[in-house]
Amino acid sequence: MKLKWAIIFAFILGMMLPSASALAANTFESNYTYDFWGNSQKSLPAFELVNSIDGSSMGDIPLGSVDDVYVSSDRIFLVDSTESRIDVFDMDLKFLVSIKLIRDDAGKIMVNPETNQQLMLNKPEGVYLNESSNELFIADTEAGRIVVLDGSTYAYRRTIEKPENMVGVTQFKPSKIVVDKDGQISVVVQGSYEGIIQLNHDGTFNRYFGLNKPRVNLVDYFWKSIASNQQKQKMKKIFAPSFNNLTFDSEGLIYATTFDASAQNKVFRFNSKGENVLLQNGYFPVIGDLHTGGVIEKKSQFVDVAVSQFGVYALLDKTMGRIFLYNFEGDLMNIFGGAGNLKGDLKDPTAIAWAGDQLIVTDKTFSAAYLFQPTEFGQAALDAERQYYNGKWEQAGAEYEHTLHLNSNYDIAYTGVGRNYLMRDMSEEAMYYFELGNSRGYYSKAYNEYRNLFIQHNFMWLVIPFVLAAFALLYSEFRYNRKNS
CATH class of the missing domain: 2.120.10.30 (TolB, C-terminal domain)
Structure with missing residues (x-):
């Protein structure tokens, strides 16, 4: 009975306390950030x-x-x-x-x-x-x-x-x-x-x-x-x-x-x-x-x-x-x-x-x-935000790409590069970077833009099948009515 209660107590205690892996995941270095899933990610020092x-x-x-x-x-x-x-x-x-x-x-x-x-x-x-x-x-x-x-x-x-x-x-x-x-x-x-x-x-x-x-x-x-x-x-x-x-x-x-x-x-x-x-x-x-x-x-x-x-x-x-x-x-x-x-x-x-x-x-x-x-990474990140805040999209995109060369875990930079492509109506490239940056709101905007552009550029190819189907339907009706007349 003592062994049974000891096992039950150990089980309850283990459920209440965070696991060793969870504690390890949340043990921070002096420089870090959080990803989309709430996990801490090591980062280059910004300052x-x-x-x-x-x-x-x-x-x-x-x-x-x-x-x-x-x-x-x-x-x-x-x-x-x-x-x-x-x-x-x-x-x-x-x-x-x-x-x-x-x-x-x-x-x-x-x-x-x-x-x-x-x-x-x-x-x-x-x-x-x-x-x-x-x-x-x-x-x-x-x-x-x-x-x-x-x-x-x-x-x-x-x-x-x-x-x-x-x-x-x-x-x-x-x-x-x-x-x-x-x-x-x-x-x-x-x-x-x-x-x-x-x-x-x-x-x-x-x-x-x-x-x-x-x-x-x-x-x-x-x-x-x-x-x-x-x-x-x-x-x-x-x-x-x-x-x-x-x-x-x-x-x-x-x-x-x-x-x-x-x-x-x-x-x-x-x-x-x-x-x-x-x-x-x-x-x-x-x-x-x-x-x-x-x-x-x-x-x-x-x-x-x-x-x-x-x-x-x-x-x-x-x-x-x-x-x-x-x-x-x-x-x-x-x-x-x-x-x-x-x-x-x-x-x-x-x-x-x-x-x-x-x-x-x-x-x-x-x-x-x-x-x-600021370090080199920190200065690049600040410069990117400065350019974006002042409406200089292309310069901001270049600075964001620079930060990615220094820190590939920097999600904001992927979103920043994607925004630059979106401003230049390059929706497919923007979707790629928004997906990397887990930016779902901007990804939806880029996808809508990509869909609209696709429809505009391929409108005739999308309409022709409907025209042919309508013509075939009308022709079959014509032949049927002629045959029974």
């Missing part, structure tokens, strides 16, 4: 570490942590909430200046008249340079305000505190901030379920923006549908998940992320109405890792998003310290990076930003910012 900013980069000035990064056309801004400071570097990663005490146009430290103390930043978490107005916006989180400085001299310009006309229950503790060309300010407040706060240029409240829908629990929905009003009041309320970061794309639309487990989506691209218009035409939705290679699956938690000028966006995953690259269509291009203790590894990633075709990734625990540049 490689070339430089970094750490405590030694600033001489005697200590670097407490790095909580945010913003890259302008000529400077890099790092937010250090531990030291309550903004550190500024040039594009060669050379240290320029540190902003902690707020100064006037004459360079004198300003004093708060109410407390008679020096005016300084208090654990800021976000920064943004609006180059159109040449103003530096700092989300001074702990102080519950936005400090606006001159974009060149860093002299004090104004302070935006909680607007008097602001509605809702959200506390005004700005965490992340962006400003559009018209001066409209969009602010993320951690933990807010009312959405992104949008302010006018003068600091007055405009609206809450962007709806983050929670997942629907069918059991709770059933009970609430039959509960009385008194019972509903006692039930736990469901709030909209909060956002944790945001940025702009080249068209001025806001990208935002959330790592709230109750959210339906993790990444958003909002139009002016606050509707999510993010394209997700890839094999899978934009959710990050499908598997994490362990017995307990860990879902990706995106802490930041960076969007290039040609629609490629990079998502920073806090769970496994990885960077996910997606193109404008929502195709997964590459996954690289990982958690660890070596230089370039991530322990507590906080922010990511594009610097041209390079990526800057920050880590709070290591108090460092890492600069990654």
Whole structure:
């Protein structure tokens, strides 16, 4: 009996745990992607570490942590909430200046008249340079305000505190901030379920923006549908998940992320109405890792998003310290990076930003910012997406073919080459590449085009049998009627 129960227990345990082959299939290298069937496929590295900013980069000035990064056309801004400071570097990663005490146009430290103390930043978490107005916006989180400085001299310009006309229950503790060309300010407040706060240029409240829908629990929905009003009041309320970061794309639309487990989506691209218009035409939705290679699956938690000028966006995953690259269509291009203790590894990633075709990734625990540049394969992939985004089909097709010579497992490239053939009305060749890339939607378009062209080119050969059959039928009827007349 003991042996019998031991066998039964072992069988049940074996059914519950993933097989050794499944674990092996989901054990990742540092660079990979997913195929159509959801299997991880090794890939050439798209980016490689070339430089970094750490405590030694600033001489005697200590670097407490790095909580945010913003890259302008000529400077890099790092937010250090531990030291309550903004550190500024040039594009060669050379240290320029540190902003902690707020100064006037004459360079004198300003004093708060109410407390008679020096005016300084208090654990800021976000920064943004609006180059159109040449103003530096700092989300001074702990102080519950936005400090606006001159974009060149860093002299004090104004302070935006909680607007008097602001509605809702959200506390005004700005965490992340962006400003559009018209001066409209969009602010993320951690933990807010009312959405992104949008302010006018003068600091007055405009609206809450962007709806983050929670997942629907069918059991709770059933009970609430039959509960009385008194019972509903006692039930736990469901709030909209909060956002944790945001940025702009080249068209001025806001990208935002959330790592709230109750959210339906993790990444958003909002139009002016606050509707999510993010394209997700890839094999899978934009959710990050499908598997994490362990017995307990860990879902990706995106802490930041960076969007290039040609629609490629990079998502920073806090769970496994990885960077996910997606193109404008929502195709997964590459996954690289990982958690660890070596230089370039991530322990507590906080922010990511594009610097041209390079990526800057920050880590709070290591108090460092890492600069990654594209490899030959990565550059070819980016160039292909750039050409396709700008409508240059033939150049895009050539770049996609280049990526295939470097990495034959790169499914997106097969689809890219197929699109080029489809644009040139070469449907049969397009079908071949779409099949290789498992692009079923585009394959259907190419097949329909191929069928239409086939009918056009062979119309006479298709009609002649029907004409002959009709003629034979009429002739037989004629002979039959003549014979019986």
